Amino acid sequence: MSGEKKVAPQKSLRKTLSYKIQALRDFWNEYKRFKIGIAGLALLFILIGMAIAANIVVPADIRANWASNPRWVYNPKQVPPSWINMFSSEKYLEPTNLEPEETGDYWRVCIIQKIEENKEQLEQYPPDVRKKWIEFFEEQCKMQFKGRGYYYEYRFDLEADKVGKEIMIIIRNLEFNATIELDIYRPDGINLTGIKVVTTLKPTDESIQKLSFSESLASAVIENLIEPIDGEDAARDLEAKIKTGRAISPIPYIFMKALPGISNATTGTLKGEYIFRIYVKAVAVATGNATNTTATNITVSEYEEPEIILRFPGACYGLLGTDAKGRDNLVTILLGSQLALLLGFTYSIAAVIIGVIYGATSGYLRGSGKMWADEVLQRINEVIYSLPVLPFLIIFSYYLRIVYKIQPNIFHIAALLLIFGWSGVAIVTRSMALSVMGQPYIESAIALGARGRRILFKYVLPQLVPYAFAAIALNIPGAILMEAGLSFLGLTDPNMPSWGRMIYEAQNAIKAWWWVLPPGIMITITAVAFAFIGTALDTIVNPKLKGR
Amino acid sequence: MGYGRYVVVRGLNALLVLFIAILITVSVFSVLERVQYEEEARQKLMLEMMGTRIPPAYEYPPPISKVFDTPVNGSLKDLFSIETAKIDRINVTIVNINCPSLNISLLTYAKKELYYNTTINSGSNKTVHPKNIIDIIIVESPQPGCRVNITVKYRKDITDQKLQEIMKKRWDAYVKQYGLDVPLYIKVFSWVYRSLILDFGDARESYPAYGNTKNVRALILTALARTALLFTTAEIIALIIGILLGLLAAYKRGGIFDRFLSVFALTTNSIPMYWLGMILILFFSYTLGIFPPRSWEYVPEHVKANTSALIAWYLHHMALPLITIVFVAFGGIAWYARNIALSTFQEDFIMVAWAKGLPEKTVLYKHVLRAISPPIVTMSLFSVVSSFFGAIISEVVFQWPGMGRLYYSALSNTDTPVVLGVTYLTIMVTVLTKYILDLIYGFLDPRIKTA
Numbered sequence: 001m002s003g004e005k006k007v008a009p010q011k012s013l014r015k016t017l018s019y020k021i022q023a024l025r026d027f028w029n030e031y032k033r034f035k036i037g038i039a040g041l042a043l044l045f046i047l048i049g050m051a052i053a054a055n056i057v058v059p060a061d062i063r064a065n066w067a068s069n070p071r072w073v074y075n076p077k078q079v080p081p082s083w084i085n086m087f088s089s090e091k092y093l094e095p096t097n098l099e100p101e102e103t104g105d106y107w108r109v110c111i112i113q114k115i116e117e118n119k120e121q122l123e124q125y126p127p128d129v130r131k132k133w134i135e136f137f138e139e140q141c142k143m144q145f146k147g148r149g150y151y152y153e154y155r156f157d158l159e160a161d162k163v164g165k166e167i168m169i170i171i172r173n174l175e176f177n178a179t180i181e182l183d184i185y186r187p188d189g190i191n192l193t194g195i196k197v198v199t200t201l202k203p204t205d206e207s208i209q210k211l212s213f214s215e216s217l218a219s220a221v222i223e224n225l226i227e228p229i230d231g232e233d234a235a236r237d238l239e240a241k242i243k244t245g246r247a248i249s250p251i252p253y254i255f256m257k258a259l260p261g262i263s264n265a266t267t268g269t270l271k272g273e274y275i276f277r278i279y280v281k282a283v284a285v286a287t288g289n290a291t292n293t294t295a296t297n298i299t300v301s302e303y304e305e306p307e308i309i310l311r312f313p314g315a316c317y318g319l320l321g322t323d324a325k326g327r328d329n330l331v332t333i334l335l336g337s338q339l340a341l342l343l344g345f346t347y348s349i350a351a352v353i354i355g356v357i358y359g360a361t362s363g364y365l366r367g368s369g370k371m372w373a374d375e376v377l378q379r380i381n382e383v384i385y386s387l388p389v390l391p392f393l394i395i396f397s398y399y400l401r402i403v404y405k406i407q408p409n410i411f412h413i414a415a416l417l418l419i420f421g422w423s424g425v426a427i428v429t430r431s432m433a434l435s436v437m438g439q440p441y442i443e444s445a446i447a448l449g450a451r452g453r454r455i456l457f458k459y460v461l462p463q464l465v466p467y468a469f470a471a472i473a474l475n476i477p478g479a480i481l482m483e484a485g486l487s488f489l490g491l492t493d494p495n496m497p498s499w500g501r502m503i504y505e506a507q508n509a510i511k512a513w514w515w516v517l518p519p520g521i522m523i524t525i526t527a528v529a530f531a532f533i534g535t536a537l538d539t540i541v542n543p544k545l546k547g548r
Numbered sequence: 549m550g551y552g553r554y555v556v557v558r559g560l561n562a563l564l565v566l567f568i569a570i571l572i573t574v575s576v577f578s579v580l581e582r583v584q585y586e587e588e589a590r591q592k593l594m595l596e597m598m599g600t601r602i603p604p605a606y607e608y609p610p611p612i613s614k615v616f617d618t619p620v621n622g623s624l625k626d627l628f629s630i631e632t633a634k635i636d637r638i639n640v641t642i643v644n645i646n647c648p649s650l651n652i653s654l655l656t657y658a659k660k661e662l663y664y665n666t667t668i669n670s671g672s673n674k675t676v677h678p679k680n681i682i683d684i685i686i687v688e689s690p691q692p693g694c695r696v697n698i699t700v701k702y703r704k705d706i707t708d709q710k711l712q713e714i715m716k717k718r719w720d721a722y723v724k725q726y727g728l729d730v731p732l733y734i735k736v737f738s739w740v741y742r743s744l745i746l747d748f749g750d751a752r753e754s755y756p757a758y759g760n761t762k763n764v765r766a767l768i769l770t771a772l773a774r775t776a777l778l779f780t781t782a783e784i785i786a787l788i789i790g791i792l793l794g795l796l797a798a799y800k801r802g803g804i805f806d807r808f809l810s811v812f813a814l815t816t817n818s819i820p821m822y823w824l825g826m827i828l829i830l831f832f833s834y835t836l837g838i839f840p841p842r843s844w845e846y847v848p849e850h851v852k853a854n855t856s857a858l859i860a861w862y863l864h865h866m867a868l869p870l871i872t873i874v875f876v877a878f879g880g881i882a883w884y885a886r887n888i889a890l891s892t893f894q895e896d897f898i899m900v901a902w903a904k905g906l907p908e909k910t911v912l913y914k915h916v917l918r919a920i921s922p923p924i925v926t927m928s929l930f931s932v933v934s935s936f937f938g939a940i941i942s943e944v945v946f947q948w949p950g951m952g953r954l955y956y957s958a959l960s961n962t963d964t965p966v967v968l969g970v971t972y973l974t975i976m977v978t979v980l981t982k983y984i985l986d987l988i989y990g991f992l993d994p995r996i997k998t999a
Binding site (some may be wrong): 036068088191379383386387388391392394395396398399401402403467477481486488489490491500506507510511516517519520523524526527528531532535 | 561563564568569572573576579583617647684721755811814817818819820822823824826827830834941944945955956957960961962964967968971974975978979982983
């Protein structure tokens with residue numbers, strides 16, 4: 001007896017399961033006929049892939065803090081993607097880190113410098129005298145500079161046409177107070193020497209010195225390159241622009257051909273091997289009291305040698321370039337796909353659930369004879385449906401910002417959208433529910449004594465489920481476009497890496513196509529994907545549209 | 549009977565919607581206004597109390613003069629204890645010092661100290677807060693030896709408690725001035741009236757692109773006219789193109805063009821209009837150099853004289869925003885027109901017309917077009933009005949000085965009156981136009997008219 005009882009439900013379970021699978025298969029066969037539906041699904045899979053890739057590719061610290069992540073400091077600002085080199089006749093320098101070719105105690109450089117200074121005189125002497133002189137220089141340098149600092153020599157082989165607007169000196173684990181100086185030797189023999197990068201740098205684990213901020217470098221460029229070639233007036237103009245206006249970076253001038261017109265940056269790039277020499281000189285420590293101070297020299301060999309890297313951030317970066325703050329656009333696009341999908345699904349599912357329940361209830365009430373209740377629900381629905389969404393959304397976001405000091409994020413926006421979003425769904429579901437209520441099987445169910453809630457949940461709502469899926473897909477594009485609109489007006493959280501935010505920030509840099517194009521394309525693709533899927537689903541579940 | 553009932557029902561509905569819309573916006577406005585006023589009042593009070601603005605004299609005890617006699621050598625320095633806070637409203641007068649040993653640097657030092665330091669030791673250990681100092685006069689002392697007399701005119705020091713009292717008094721005055729003591733619901737009622745006559749007060753910032761006025765109503769009306777110029781032109785073009793293409797697609801249903809149109813309409817509906825504007829600027833202005841990147845510039849004199857040149861100038865400058873709006877809008881309209889036309893093709897009376905053997909042109913122009921034009925026009929206008937707000941956002945990209953740019957600058961300045969005004973007007977325009985079109989549609993559609 002008991003065995004028989006057990007078998008029966010299993011069989012029926014298998015049967016229902018196979019029915020369900022068959023139904024799904026039928027549905028899929030029908031769906032396959034819609035080319036735009038398939039296209040939409042393909043786009044959706046790409047998007048989901050991007051959202052998953054974002055979690056794998058993007059490091060956790062960037063996901064946690066995208067807006068002002070310390071990593072962005074190393075990147076060049078607002079530069080095109082690296083693959084531009086394949087199409088452009090001008091070559092853009094890729095980000096390069098230079099390790100020192102030679103390092104050593106500073107006094108060795110002193111000898112080389114002294115020999116170079118007195119080259120002509122030394123050549124006139126016989127070899128033995130020359131040797132003596134060199135020994136004398138050595139002793140002098142040792143006395144003056146031994147243990148006072150380090151030098152680092154870098155060779156930079158420039159082949160690109162665009163070098164970028166920045167050079168960085170990255171100093172790691174410096175243990176004493178130091179002055180940092182820089183000499184640049186160009187391939188054409190014009191040298192920029194004695195550039196003071198920092199006068200006193202305190203001991204640090206890592207410090208980044210940006211050369212475009214160095215006034216000393218700017219003066220060196222103007223004195224050695226611009227003034228001798230283009231004259232004083234041009235030099236003065238450029239100096240004003242670089243120093244007071246900070247409108248122009250002095251870095252590109254270092255790499256320009258020394259021909260007339262250099263002050264207008266029209267002479268082109270001088271290719272060849274550049275030598276950068278960085279000196280780290282220890283600063284004497286002041287001891288004693290305020291009235292009687294003595295400077296005590298320190299010996300650098302007592303400390304660990306600092307590590308110094310010369311970084312050229314370059315003039316191109318990654319797959320999609322960077323924005324004005326040096327953020328990788330690819331990272332923003334990937335993170336944006338997560339936000340868009342999150343917002344779209346959160347809002348849309350919630351709106352459809354509310355809308356379907358509201359509409360079904362309304363239709364059921366009318367179908368079961370409670371006209372006034374339906375009338376009230378319908379009035380409320382119609383009022384909300386008639387209000388324009390975006391202005392209300394804007395004023396509510398503004399309200400959040402002013403009154404509660406909240407920068408609206410994805411969930412706030414989803415909640416605000418939800419205030420209006422359900423009403424469209426409710427109107428359609430109400431009419432659907434009404435037609436379901438007119439069916440004979442509802443009448444027979446009522447005749448068999450089914451109560452209201454049973455009719456609503458067992459007979460009416462299941463009929464609306466296919467439409468609900470179509471509505472979910474159809475509601476998503478609007479949400480994504482609304483978020484983009486809000487972000488474009490600058491009303492959303494600036495820490496949120498959304499595509500709309502990206503367009504907002506790129507507004508004043510329209511020429512930076514690598515920054516402007518991707519977010520808009522992504523918004524369009526996402527909206528189109530869901531619109532395609534929704535239209536296909538809608539045509540299947542809504543028999544009225546089939547004839548068209 | 550039919551249309552009359554329709555008008556009454558829809559009219560009542562419209563009134564209800566308008567009432568709710570006004571109520572929501574107005575309640576939001578009143579809270580925003582209150583918060584803004586509170587902030588303003590608090591800032592003003594802060595400024596007063598910081599000493600940047602000297603409070604009215606009647607609030608404080610009368611000033612007292614006190615003379616300090618100083619020895620020469622460096623003791624001036626001791627007089628002023630060194631703390632850092634800026635105070636710049638004290639007059640320091642140095643008169644008649646004929647003493648070589650009291651060199652000028654000491655006196656400039658004294659002056660500086662008096663200017664910038666917060667406390668002055670006045671003989672005893674009492675300190676005088678600089679906000680209480682009115683005048684400092686340095687004169688050579690009549691006593692033998694190089695000495696100076698420093699006269700410090702100051703008010704009696706205000707204790708914390710007294711300060712609190714004064715602050716409260718001032719705050720109460722501000723509360724009265726800004727109407728913060730009036731209950732919120734009364735404010736809401738007054739706002740209903742104010743919003744009906746579009747009285748949003750004065751803007752907090754000035755917007756030179758919209759004239760010299762600060763009155764929000766004037767600003768918005770100027771902006772609205774310019775937006776209407778751009779938007780209406782664009783929508784008329786979009787309607788013409790869209791309806792023609794839609795009819796074509798319906799006539800050749802199932803063809804390549806028809807299938808392409810649906811995809812195209814869905815795609816253009818998904819493009820953010822402002823982004824498309826940016827791309828068009830990038831392409832047409834920066835790459836090709838055909839159109840100016842900014843749509844609104846001052847008209848040059850030689851153009852102003854010639855009317856046809858002026859129109860050409862305006863068209864040249866309006867071209868990019870026009871292209872943007874038309875491109876985004878016409879696909880949807882065409883799709884809509886196609887669907888309506890298709891359902892009309894399936895109607896019985898068209899079938900009858902075909903069956904009667906009427907020539908194709910007669911069927912198309914006399915029967916189909918006449919039947920579908922009212923719903924297409926009103927429904928397209930529906931969609932146009934709902935896209936109004938999207939279009940004003942894209943004004944920002946082209947620097948077109950209409951509602952959109954005004955809204956954008958107001959939002960970034962947190963200029964609440966202007967934000968309120970623009971939002972209110974947009975909501976009202978949208979809701980009202982929708983209902984007027986609804987009524988017209990009911991009038992034109994015979995099924996509703998006779999129902």
